[in-house]
Amino acid sequence: MNLLEKTNEEILEIADPLMDELVASSNKRDYLGFIKNFSKEMLMGANEIEMGKQWTKNKMLSSLSIEREFLGCLRRGEYVSVLYKQTSDEVPGEFLGRLVLGIQDSEVKIFGATIF
Numbered sequence: 775m776n777l778l779e780k781t782n783e784e785i786l787e788i789a790d791p792l793m794d795e796l797v798a799s800s801n802k803r804d805y806l807g808f809i810k811n812f813s814k815e816m817l818m819g820a821n822e823i824e825m826g827k828q829w830t831k832n833k834m835l836s837s838l839s840i841e842r843e844f845l846g847c848l849r850r851g852e853y854v855s856v857l858y859k860q861t862s863d864e865v866p867g868e869f870l871g872r873l874v875l876g877i878q879d880s881e882v883k884i885f886g887a888t889i890f
Contacts, residue, residue, distance in 0.1 A: 837864035
């Protein structure tokens with residue numbers, strides 16, 4: 775599978791369920807659910823203690839709205855970054871969500887996930 779050749783709509787069919795799972799797991803502070811689709815490289819940097827600290831320090835990370843607006847895709851190298859306008863159910867304002875997808879062992883994996 776070549777993600778770079780897919781249309782935005784085809785990428786969204788892959789990305790939206792992954793983002794839904796990230797949001798739901800983050801809101802529940804469910805570490806194992808949160809890292810379920812991470813690449814090997816992402817797993818090395820997302821340890822449970824560090825994630826727990828982030829969830830404790832930043833209320834927005836555990837109160838994300840399931841509703842979001844797709845902004846576009848950026849294709850670079852072997853990866854596709856999917857950009858979303860994200861909001862929180864408790865923290866006012868809009869945030870930029872970024873999901874970086876790539877292929878590992880013939881499967882789509884998350885190589886980056888940020889919100890700011």
